[in-house]
């Protein structure tokens with residue numbers, strides 16, 4: 001039997017070494033930075049185009065977030081000019097990273113919330129959720145005391161690291177998907193995850209559903225994830241549904257939480273066992289002859305049985321779990 005391909009490799013950014021130790025805040029000198037003036041590091045900062053004399057903050061992003069930046073801005077400090085005192089959330093999103101992707105922020109070495117107001121010379125370090133989880137030693141970190149709205153980052157105690165800004169992910173994770181992700185929704189349901197999906201849902205509905213039901217919003221649309229009400233979300237990097245499923249697996253650990261064939265692929269309802277006699281009138285005689293086990297969706301009544309479709313789904317699940325399939329039909 002041919003082996004199923006292993007899980008796809010992680011994106012290259014994730015393999016790059018993190019430029020600081022997780023248990024040690026990055027060394028930041030806090031020196032005011034002037035636009036176009038290279039910092040005293042080996043890597044010159046990339047300057048924004050800006051009006052002369054505008055305030056400037058320097059941003060550095062966790063390698064895990066760099067694939068969200070334009071290629072020219074990866075791997076270098078970014079000098080970002082601004083007017084007035086924008087929230088750091090808006091500046092991070094203007095650079096290309098939607099706020100639900102951000103695990104923590106340090107400003108001049110101190111933890112900051114999304115509403116921290118940027119000041120001239122600020123040195124901003126932006127971490128992804130994976131980096132924060134590694135620092136805490138936990139899979140997902142509950143939000144903790146970010147600074148109060150509009151306040152500068154407080155003085156840090158020695159050795160203080162980033163404070164997670166992430167909303168706790170529901171266990172098991174549940175999702176809402178935007179209208180272009182029908183195949184991904186089917187895969188997630190096949191794995192038993194609660195995946196709300198309608199191909200005609202508009203952005204406001206999706207954002208509201210994510211916030212009200214604490215669902216992780218999956219989308220390819222950065223603008224949708226910038227909505228402030230969305231606190232749980234993930235920007236899919238790939239167009240291909242199988243690659244998208246692998247991304248969601250890497251981010252949320254689907255394989256270990258999957259409960260396959262418990263949820264209706266059509267409507268997201270739960271599947272319950274059904275007696276043969278109760279579903280016989282809905283099946284072909286051949287199906288009744290070869291199969292003994294049946295399930296039925298509580299919501300829409302769709303009948304399921306372990307046929308060829310089941311085998312295709314089984315292969316997707318095994319691929320996701322990195323299992324080499326040797327016994328088709330088992």
Ligand SMILES: [Zn+2]
Nearest residue numbers: 264267297300
């Ligand atoms: Zn159903």
